[in-house]
Amino acid sequence: MDNIYDILRQLGHELPPPPPKGGVYQPVVQVGNLLYISGQGATKAGVPVISGYVGGDVSLEEGRKAAVICALNALSCLEDYTGDLRKIKRLVKTLGFVQSAPGFHDQPAVINGASELFRSLLGPHNGVGARSAVSCNELPGNTSVEIEFLFEVRE
Numbered sequence: 001m002d003n004i005y006d007i008l009r010q011l012g013h014e015l016p017p018p019p020p021k022g023g024v025y026q027p028v029v030q031v032g033n034l035l036y037i038s039g040q041g042a043t044k045a046g047v048p049v050i051s052g053y054v055g056g057d058v059s060l061e062e063g064r065k066a067a068v069i070c071a072l073n074a075l076s077c078l079e080d081y082t083g084d085l086r087k088i089k090r091l092v093k094t095l096g097f098v099q100s101a102p103g104f105h106d107q108p109a110v111i112n113g114a115s116e117l118f119r120s121l122l123g124p125h126n127g128v129g130a131r132s133a134v135s136c137n138e139l140p141g142n143t144s145v146e147i148e149f150l151f152e153v154r155e
Contacts, residue, residue, distance in 0.1 A: 088154075
């Protein structure tokens with residue numbers, strides 16, 4: 001079976017450097033064998049790469065790409081914290097925020113970008129956790145998507 005790094009490469013992704021902190025918080029907090037990942041935006045080096053309102057000036061497909069960027073940023077934070085992504089046992093929870101244009105109701109389809117990536121990386125059981133996908137009217141830096149995650153790690 002391929003490991004998470006091999007699958008990332010096969011999917012054409014590479015981990016970015018961990019995003020710079022934008023406030024007073026920890027990117028990762030561990031409680032027992034659970035890792036809480038602070039909200040990750042669709043940014044590179046802290047600069048939004050997909051910004052605007054999904055369903056308005058940002059298409060659904062661009063929103064899905066933004067969700068993938070959020071997931072890659074989360075993986076980068078996880079690797080920085082754990083030293084090895086192979087320590088991830090499973091995705092427990094995803095909480096996705098979509099900066100939505102009025103009348104846009106496909107937030108779950110946007111967050112599927114991240115969910116499908118984790119399903120590919122960790123498998124249909126360990127890569128699919130509980131999830132919420134909600135609309136919001138504003139996100140920091142006008143980024144289109146922000147997602148926080150909860151992972152279980154191997155002991």
